[in-house]
Amino acid sequence: MKEQQLSQASSSCAGCGVQLQSEHPERAGYLPESAMGREPVICQRCFRIRNYNEASSVAVDQDDFLKLLGSIGSTDSLVVHIVDLYDFEGSLISGLQRFVGNNPVLLVVNKIDLLPKAMNVNRLRNWVQKQAKEEGLRTVDVVLCSAKRNMGFEHVIEALDKYRNGRNVYVVGATNVGKSTLINRLIRDYSDMERELTTSRYPGTTLDAVHIPLDDDKAIIDTPGIVYSSRMTEVVPRSFLGSLLPDKPIKPLVYQLNSSQTLFIGSLVRFDFVEGDRQSFTFYISNALNIHRTKLERADELYADHRGQLLGGPTLEELETIPAWTRHSLRVKRGENKDVFISGLGWIQVNGTGGALLDIYAPKGVKVMLRDSMI
Ligand SMILES: Nc1nc2c(ncn2[C@@H]2O[C@H](COP(=O)(O)OP(=O)(O)OP(=O)(O)O)[C@@H](O)[C@H]2O)c(=O)[nH]1
Ligand SMILES: [Mg+2]
Numbered sequence: 444m445k446e447q448q449l450s451q452a453s454s455s456c457a458g459c460g461v462q463l464q465s466e467h468p469e470r471a472g473y474l475p476e477s478a479m480g481r482e483p484v485i486c487q488r489c490f491r492i493r494n495y496n497e498a499s500s501v502a503v504d505q506d507d508f509l510k511l512l513g514s515i516g517s518t519d520s521l522v523v524h525i526v527d528l529y530d531f532e533g534s535l536i537s538g539l540q541r542f543v544g545n546n547p548v549l550l551v552v553n554k555i556d557l558l559p560k561a562m563n564v565n566r567l568r569n570w571v572q573k574q575a576k577e578e579g580l581r582t583v584d585v586v587l588c589s590a591k592r593n594m595g596f597e598h599v600i601e602a603l604d605k606y607r608n609g610r611n612v613y614v615v616g617a618t619n620v621g622k623s624t625l626i627n628r629l630i631r632d633y634s635d636m637e638r639e640l641t642t643s644r645y646p647g648t649t650l651d652a653v654h655i656p657l658d659d660d661k662a663i664i665d666t667p668g669i670v671y672s673s674r675m676t677e678v679v680p681r682s683f684l685g686s687l688l689p690d691k692p693i694k695p696l697v698y699q700l701n702s703s704q705t706l707f708i709g710s711l712v713r714f715d716f717v718e719g720d721r722q723s724f725t726f727y728i729s730n731a732l733n734i735h736r737t738k739l740e741r742a743d744e745l746y747a748d749h750r751g752q753l754l755g756g757p758t759l760e761e762l763e764t765i766p767a768w769t770r771h772s773l774r775v776k777r778g779e780n781k782d783v784f785i786s787g788l789g790w791i792q793v794n795g796t797g798g799a800l801l802d803i804y805a806p807k808g809v810k811v812m813l814r815d816s817m818i
Contacts, residue, residue, distance in 0.1 A: 458489035458641035460651030460665070471501045471650060489641040492648065501650060508667050509542075511652060512615060516544030521607045524580075525551045525616035525625060528558065528587070529689070531571070531817075533674040533786030533810055534617040535578055543613075549602055550575055550582040553621040556589035557689050562818070564595075570817055590625035593632075599625070600633065611661045618646030618668030619676060626655060626665050640665055644688060645681055673810040675787030679711070680764050683757045687711075687788065689729040695792075696726045696734065705742040707735045709755040710762060712785060713746065713804035715739055719775075720797025727782075727818075728789035732756075768804040771811040775799045782817060786810035792818065 455462055461472040463486060465479065473487045491497040515522060522543045526534045531552070539548060552571050555562070564587060572585050586602050588595035603612065614622045623640040630636050638655060641648055646668060654662040670677055679687055686709070698706060701721045706714045709732045716724070717739070726734065733755030737745050751759030775781045777798035782790040785805055793799055805811050 455651065456486040456489055457483040457638065458485040459649050460653040461486055492641055492643045505670060508669055511666060512542040515546065515613050516542060518611065520546050520611040520613050522546050522548045523551055523612055523614045524548050525553050525614060525620045525622050527620040528552045528554050530674060530787050531574065532784055532814065533671060534620050536669060537578060539580060547583040547606055548581065549606055550585045551599060552587045553590050553625065555587050556592040556594055557693055559692055559695055590621045590628050596628060609659060609661065612663040613666060614664065615666050616668055617671055623649055623665055626663060630655060645684060646676055672808055673786055675785065675809050678765060678806050678809055679757060680761050683761050686731040686756050687729055693727050694730055698724050700724060703739040705737050705739045707754050709733050710750040710757055712788060713742065714791065715802040717800040717802055719799035722797050723794060725792040766807040769807045771803045773801045773803060773813050780816040781813045784812050784814050792816055
């Protein structure tokens with residue numbers, strides 16, 4: 444009986460929620476028999492992520508994730524939808540309402556620490572509210588924070604207190620937006636529990652629901668992130684994510700361009716200023732990426748000769764695994780303030796004083812669009 448209780452209590456990983464097993468080392472949830480009784484029980488993959496920063500990837504069934512999301516609709520709970528401010532349109536769950544039924548949704552916009560220091564948070568909040576509304580998301584409130592650097596977290600706590608009303612809290616979002624990091628902060632700063640969820644810089648860390656008990660018999664529930672193949676972060680190999688994802692506040696880079704000039708963002712994206720008066724473009728992308736300027740007429744040849752090398756990463760070998768480019772032609776009208784948003788990469792602010800016709804080349808499937816300027 445005792446043995447059965449133990450195996451039940453420890454049948455899922457305390458770090459990522461995966462079902463534990465000790466038969467197939469190559470499969471998810473593996474835990475050697477010898478490590479079974481140890482507390483907290485975490486699977487070998489979580490152990491390796493935590494101790495060696497490993498980029499271990501596990502193929503998980505998206506249908507299972509969506510089923511889990513869908514089951515929230517039949518509960519009475521508060522849904523906390525976390526999005527990554529740096530990949531706002533890329534990490535917003537479109538049609539979330541369909542999944543969560545009548546449950547209230549609190550929108551938490553995470554990673555605000557990545558924006559340049561002198562940001563006006565109120566303006567930003569208005570921008571978020573407007574964008575969320577345009578995407579058809581109904582929210583009870585919008586909160587901006589950084590779970591990692593502890594900014595704005597008091598607002599997260601206030602909102603949870605206000606909207607939870609003795610219910611369970613489901614934390615949902617796309618992969619890598621910081622769901623587990625945010626729950627860890629709650630555990631660390633607002634409880635005496637000795638628990639830690641596994642987090643990592645690579646998308647797809649949490650594999651199944653993980654229940655963290657609250658003091659009133661209810662729980663806060665971490666969930667696996669939804670994989671959107673329209674995000675650059677899901678398209679590039681893991682070896683390139685270190686360059687793609689900023690981990691410090693972004694230093695915007697301003698380029699004064701004449702028409703018929705091209706900028707390469709590493710070997711990943713090509714930005715052609717096809718038509719328009721001379722004007723400035725501000726790049727909000729990871730500062731680890733290389734930007735190279737050339738004439739439009741030289742761009743094809745330069746890319747053919749120097750991709751994966753002089754132009755900067757991804758390497759030729761990494762490029763092999765990335766879909767070929769498609770072109771997006773975008774027009775910013777005179778006087779409009781727009782961002783060219785490239786999901787998972789960042790954005791380029793166009794201050795359309797003179798209007799601009801732009802051609803953006805990005806890996807096929809990656810979301811590229813114009814939006815109202817965030818900043
Ligand atoms: N700069 C910054 N990074 C953050 C913040 N919150 C989380 N991160 C980082 O984002 C990465 C992903 O964090 P996780 O907590 O694992 O994200 P998740 O949403 O649980 O991801 P999945 O389990 O894959 O769905 C990690 O490298 C975190 O350190 C934040 O507020 N600011
Ligand atoms: Mg997680």
